[in-house]
Amino acid sequence: MSEEFSKKLKNLLFLDIETVAAYPSYDQLPDRMQKLWNKKATGLKKGDDTLSDEALFYERGAIYAEFGKIICIAFGGFYWNEQGEASFKVRSISGDDEVALLLQFKELVEKYRPDQLMLCAHNGKEFDFPFICRRMLIHCIEIPKALQISGKKPWEILHQDTMDLWKFGDYKNYTSLDLLAAVFDIPGSKSEMSGDQVTRVYYEEGDLEKISRYCREDVVVLSQLYLRLHCQSPVPETHILRTA
Numbered sequence: 001m002s003e004e005f006s007k008k009l010k011n012l013l014f015l016d017i018e019t020v021a022a023y024p025s026y027d028q029l030p031d032r033m034q035k036l037w038n039k040k041a042t043g044l045k046k047g048d049d050t051l052s053d054e055a056l057f058y059e060r061g062a063i064y065a066e067f068g069k070i071i072c073i074a075f076g077g078f079y080w081n082e083q084g085e086a087s088f089k090v091r092s093i094s095g096d097d098e099v100a101l102l103l104q105f106k107e108l109v110e111k112y113r114p115d116q117l118m119l120c121a122h123n124g125k126e127f128d129f130p131f132i133c134r135r136m137l138i139h140c141i142e143i144p145k146a147l148q149i150s151g152k153k154p155w156e157i158l159h160q161d162t163m164d165l166w167k168f169g170d171y172k173n174y175t176s177l178d179l180l181a182a183v184f185d186i187p188g189s190k191s192e193m194s195g196d197q198v199t200r201v202y203y204e205e206g207d208l209e210k211i212s213r214y215c216r217e218d219v220v221v222l223s224q225l226y227l228r229l230h231c232q233s234p235v236p237e238t239h240i241l242r243t244a
Contacts, residue, residue: 001086001232009078009086012118012160013109014226016218017128018072018094018211020199021061026054029067037067062199063127065134069098071202073105073132074215076223078235087239090219092212099139102132106144114145120160122177122222129159162222165229181221184228187237188221209244216242 041053061067076090093104121128149157181188224234
């Protein structure tokens with residue numbers, strides 16, 4: 001690993017978010033939001049009426065910042081141990097109080113210099129980064145400079161996206177983190193659950209810690225994929241530190 005690449009890694013913060021529908025069921029949506037969801041659901045169905053508006057909200061509401069909320073943010077970074085070996089540490093913040101969670105994340109991000117910190121997520125430019133910013137605006141939380149992109153030139157936005165790195169400008173298809181992990185022979189994160197189960201696990205099982213573990217593992221996979229996309233060896237499992 002070159003000194004230049006090692007320096008770049010030290011400024012990278014890898015992250016992943018887990019989101020759920022903002023309400024346990026469609027019936028609990030305020031009347032105004034129900035009507036707006038019905039309108040959105042019409043477009044989502046695309047002629048397929050097998051799912052009701054109610055079922056579609058439970059299944060898809062989590063992926064829209066207007067109808068969902070963040071319950072977990074996991075983040076991690078590379079460091080070098082006493083032997084000079086590349087290592088990785090990941091932790092997460094989670095909770096039912098989205099405002100408290102976002103404020104914790106904001107405090108964390110603002111510890112870094114915004115002109116040096118690079119945020120990295122898989123499909124982060126399309127999902128994680130804008131979702132966080134939109135939810136912050138809804139709660140009137142000032143967006144950290146590292147996430148602000150308005151008025152910036154493309155080269156001034158220090159965001160990395162592993163899906164972008166894989167696409168090479170081809171925007172026809174979505175490629176999942178799980179698929180790329182398999183392609184590069186990286187252990188996956190789906191042993192306990194998968195992303196489409198998060199709303200159910202949260203509302204029906206109430207198992208926030210299970211979701212947090214899953215989110216942390218996604219960040220581990222993300223970091224290993226980033227290395228492989230730069231033709232670097234993955235960090236050994238013994239050099240990965242996970243904390244709640």
